[in-house]
Structures are given as C-alpha cells and as structure tokens.
Amino acid sequence: AQSVAQPEDQVNVAEGNPLTVKCTYSVSGNPYLFWYVQYPNRGLQFLLKYITGDNLVKGSYGFEAEFNKSQTSFHLKKPSALVSDSALYFCAVRDGYGGATNKLIFGTGTLLAVQP
Amino acid sequence: GAVVSQHPSRVICKSGTSVKIECRSLDFQATTMFWYRQFPKKSLMLMATSNEGSKATYEQGVEKDKFLINHASLTLSTLTVTSAHPEDSSFYICSARQYRQPTSTDTQYFGPGTRLTVL
Numbered sequence A: 001a002q003s004v005a006q007p008e009d010q011v012n013v014a015e016g017n018p019l020t021v022k023c024t025y026s027v028s029g030n031p032y033l034f035w036y037v038q039y040p041n042r043g044l045q046f047l048l049k050y051i052t053g054d055n056l057v058k059g060s061y062g063f064e065a066e067f068n069k070s071q072t073s074f075h076l077k078k079p080s081a082l083v084s085d086s087a088l089y090f091c092a093v094r095d096g097y098g099g100a101t102n103k104l105i106f107g108t109g110t111l112l113a114v115q116p
Numbered sequence B: 001g002a003v004v005s006q007h008p009s010r011v012i013c014k015s016g017t018s019v020k021i022e023c024r025s026l027d028f029q030a031t032t033m034f035w036y037r038q039f040p041k042k043s044l045m046l047m048a049t050s051n052e053g054s055k056a057t058y059e060q061g062v063e064k065d066k067f068l069i070n071h072a073s074l075t076l077s078t079l080t081v082t083s084a085h086p087e088d089s090s091f092y093i094c095s096a097r098q099y100r101q102p103t104s105t106d107t108q109y110f111g112p113g114t115r116l117t118v119l
Helices: none
Strands: A003-005 A010-014 A019-021 A024-026 A032-038 A044-050 A056-058 A064-068 A073-078 A087-094 A104-106 A110-115 B004-007 B010-013 B019-025 B032-038 B044-051 B067-073 B076-081 B090-100 B105-110 B114-118
Touching: A003 A087, A003 A104, A010 A019, A019 A110, A024 A073, A032 A064, A032 A073, A032 B105, A044 A056, A044 A064, A044 B105, A073 A087, B004 B090, B010 B019, B019 B032, B019 B090, B019 B114, B032 B067, B032 B076, B044 B067, B076 B090
Parallel strands: A010 A110, B010 B114
Antiparallel strands: A003 A024, A019 A073, A032 A044, A032 A087, A056 A064, A064 A073, A087 A104, A087 A110, B004 B019, B019 B076, B032 B044, B032 B090, B067 B076, B090 B105, B090 B114
C-alpha cells in the first residue's frame, strides 16, 4: 500500500532563512509524488510534482523538492522563506499515473509558520 | 495552472435539510473528479471518486445514500448531503483530474472548498 509520512506537525522559521518541510514515502512501484499548499479556509494549491527525471523538481512560488530514492524522501525546500509562505503543506503520493482509478494519498500535513 | 471552482463557498443549513455543492473545472475537461472532507487541522479524507457518466466509487465507511455524487458532464460534479446533521458539518473540497496525452500530464487540481455548517 502507498503511504506518505510528514513527521513534523509544525515547522517554525524566520523570514529570510531557508526552510525544509519533510516527507517520506512508501510505495510498491514507481513513486509519483506531489506537494500541495493550503491557506486558511481555502482549497489546496498544486506546488510541484515528481514523476520521473531530475531529482530536483522546481515548482511554484520559488519552492523546490528533492527526490531521494535511497532515503525514500521528497522534502520540500525554499532558499529564503517569506511570511506569506505561512500555510499548511501536504505531501501526497499517487497510487499510479495515468490510470482512471489512481488516487492521491495525503500525508497529515505540516503547518509552516514564518516569523517576521 | 488549471482552475476548479466550487459553489457555494459557505452554507449554513438546518438539520434534516439537503445541501448541494457544485464543482466545476473551468478550463479543462475532467473525466474524473474527487470529493474530500477535511476536519479542522486534519488531512484530507477521500470520500469518493466520480467518473463522468458512471456511478461514483465510495471509500469504505462513506454512506453513499447520504452523500450523493453526480458527475453529469466533463466539467461538473455535484455532491448532495442529504438529511444533513450537525456531525456532517465540515469543509468539503472537490478535485478535478486533468489528464492529457501525449504529454502524459496527470495532475489533480482542487477547488477552494465549501464550509458546511449544520445547525
């Protein structure tokens, strides 16, 4: 069964500092990994995804994520945090790619708080 | 990115009434749409997967007679909460799947959510 784990409920970082939001995954085949962000009382916004290719994936708003097969990780990173990055971040794994019944399985979410 | 809308954004209803939530993909055709429920400070719980023109597939523990899903067209899916009760109060989020060949794009885009409060 596919699953993702986000070990941190909350990450605190000062504005201007680099940030990392951790995610590890467990899959039986090829991993299809996603990051989404949710602002208060809003739906999820797609940030980036890894399907195949380069291990470093660049996404929206200056975020990037590094796929590490040996560590089964897909951590989200940003070189310089902004207060406006404060939100709830979800890592997700898809149980397949291109199939009609493929579903996203979400982690528990990590609240990112960026202090001015 | 692609846009998914939900209507209404917020609804308050009396216990025992039914509420319909619409989900539309505005700039792409979505053969598959998903409905999620989110509790405060919790992850998203997949309720059901709907494919255009066929019956929805419900996740284990989700009452299909209570949460009616209709996917009438490639751009519209509706979730109707029937005979709503206070425990149905939650944040409901829909998602539409964009899948394109030959680029093999396969991404889910989410609506802004609907806050349901049942009194």
